[in-house]
Amino acid sequence: MGVAAQDVLSLIFASLESVRLELLLFAAFWFALGALDEMAVDLAWAWLLLTGQAKTKRLDAPTTAELSAPIALFVPAWREARVIAPMLRNTLARWPHADLRVYAGCYVNDPATRAAMEAGGGGDPRLTIVVNETPGPTTKGECLNRLFRALREDEARTGQRFRAVMLHDAEDLVHPDALTLIDRALDDADFVQIPVRPEMQVDSPWVGNHYADEFTEAHAREMVVRDRLGVGLPAAGVGCAFSRDALDWVADRRGGTEGPFDPLAMTEDYELGMLIGRRGTRPGGKGGRFLRVRAADGSLVATRAFFPSRLDAAVRQKSRWVHGIAFDGWDQLGWSLRPAELWMRVRDRRGPLVAVVLAAAYLLVLLTGFLWLADAMGWHPAGTLPPLVYWVLIATTLAFVWRAVVRFLLVTREYGLGDGIGSILRIPVANVIAISASRRAVFRYAATLFGQPARWEKTEHDRHVADELADHKRVTA
Incomplete structure (x- = not known):
């Protein structure tokens, strides 16, 4: 050379x-x-x-007490015909409370989901199917606001006011004890969140199961710390409930016409939880509470669901979370001068x-x-x-x-x-997904700055936990 x-x-x-x-x-x-x-x-x-302040409480027996006042459950859905029927069927069976009212939202151009809702409801009078006249998909926040308007119409017609609104997604499997526990916790809080427990997936040990790792750590550790610090709690969008007074307060902040859910936000649930946490620092507000409890059988009182099993779907879902929390959260919620609150918002973003x-x-x-x-x-x-x-x-x-x-x-x-x-x-897999999702979120956020409208970029679901459990029972019987 x-x-x-x-x-x-x-x-x-x-x-x-x-x-x-x-x-x-x-x-x-x-x-x-x-x-x-x-x-x-x-x-x-x-x-x-x-x-002893972080000790997970354990129930002595199942909680089957009736609700102290009516609670509404919102289930927004777009193209969820494959999972919404078992979700509604199991929710109505596991929560037999007479004062529960389920509002399931679908779209005028999604007849398959509507038919599945009717099948899953089985004629239960506690289920109300709300058809969004605007062709879907819009955004999840817009769909939730449509359900909120239906709730207000029912309140005006019957003269009975709901105590709270609970949120769940079409792929969720609820815990039998969750509703009564949340009802009790609402005595001292405007917002209650229980843990999310992703299901392990044999056919997706790397991508699908990394959600369980992250949610387990976050909901056994960080959310417990946030709850004790008294800072804003991020709502997961499932297994969470908001008092009617708090929802009206948020709706009034938005002008009082559409509803409490931001129709332009990618993570309207996160924003709502943080706003109600801010209300808790003011007179009359009770803030949020994270509820970690184990049932009498040792199971965690949590929301169970399958998360995306494919890499592209996981990246798409997490990019929406990054977009909504890091960018929309900065725009809509700003920052805080309270040291603990500032610390957690930096962590979120x-x-x-x-x-x-x-x-x-x-x-x-x-x-x-x-x-x-x-x-x-x-x-x-x-x-x-x-x-x-x-x-x-x-x-x-x-x-x-x-x-x-x-x-x-x-x-x-x-x-x-x-x-x-x-x-x-699975840590390297989670890192690769995080890198790809953040890159995608940056480009999508930039597109909204140039006028591109927000759309419900939802995750597709093709199986429900209840169906998997039923198949397992048949195999082992």
């Missing part, structure tokens, strides 16, 4: 070394900051556990930044591997890093190991040892 070629090659490798150092410093700084953030949550959670840092870290791994190969082949000697960088790398690696251990313990407790081990192996 000539001298000129060697000089060019040396320049290329020197440039790659410089790029590696810059990526390393960038990723290390944000990883260290993120580790401190997570450690603060861990310490708060540990303190709550040690003092860090998704795009985390994706950039993760992408830089994976690029760094590839680049480091190439430079090590070059050193082994004798092409270019490997460079050395400053001692401080080594210490930061050691600290962030230990923090990553700690995060994996916490996730393993929580998932193992809820799903078993096999899935606990799987939760560690």
Whole structure:
């Protein structure tokens, strides 16, 4: 190799070394900051556990008491003919309360879903099917507002006011004890959220099951800390209830004509929960509450559902969450001067930044591997890093190991040892989905800034947990 070629090659490798150092410093700084953030949550959670404030309560017997006042359940649906019938059938059976009223919303151009709703209702007088005259899909918020108008019309006609509105999706399987527990919790709160428990999927051990890892950690740890800190709680859009007074307050903030749900938001549920949390800091407001309870049989009182099993569907769903929470949340909710509230809003909106840092870290791994190969082949000697960088790398690696251990313990407790081990192996998959979803969310948010209308980019569902459980019983019988 000539001298000129060697000089060019040396320049290329020197440039790659410089790029590696810059990526390393960038990723290390944000990883260290993120580790401190997570450690603060861990310490708060540990303190709550040690003092007994985070202990999961357990029921002595099933809660079958009637409701203290009527509660409405909203179930918005667009092209959910494959799952809405078992959802309604099981909800009405598991919640036999006379004061429950289910409002199931469909669209005028979706007759299949309407027919499935009628079949699932089985003539139960507690079910009201509301047909949205605007052809779908609109947005979930718009569909929910249509249900809210139907509720108001019924209240005006009967003279009876509902105590609260509960939200569920077409793919959900409700817990028998959930409704009575939520009704009791509404005595001291304007908003109540119970955990979400994604179902493990044998046919999608990597993509579908990573939802269980994330929800388990968030709803056993972070939401417990948020509840005790008294900050705004993000509504999951399922297994949550809002008092009528709080909904009227939010609706009045929006002008009082459409309803309390933002028809333009990608995550209208998250926004609603945070707004009601803000109301809790004012006179007359009771704020939100996260309710973590185990039933008498040991099961978690939570909403069960299958989440997307394909990579493209998971990316599409999570991009909607990032869009709604990180970007719409910033636009619509702003920030807060309360330290604890500010901390949690930063955590909620860090998704795009985390994706950039993760992408830089994976690029760094590839680049480091190439430079090590070059050193082994004798092409270019490997460079050395400053001692401080080594210490930061050691600290962030230990923090990553700690995060994996916490996730393993929580998932193992809820799903078993096999899935606990799987939760560690699925971390890279979750990272890839997060990177792809954030990239997509940025482009979709930019499109809305240029006038593109918001659309209900919903997740397709082709199976319901109740059907899977019924099939399992038939096989094992």
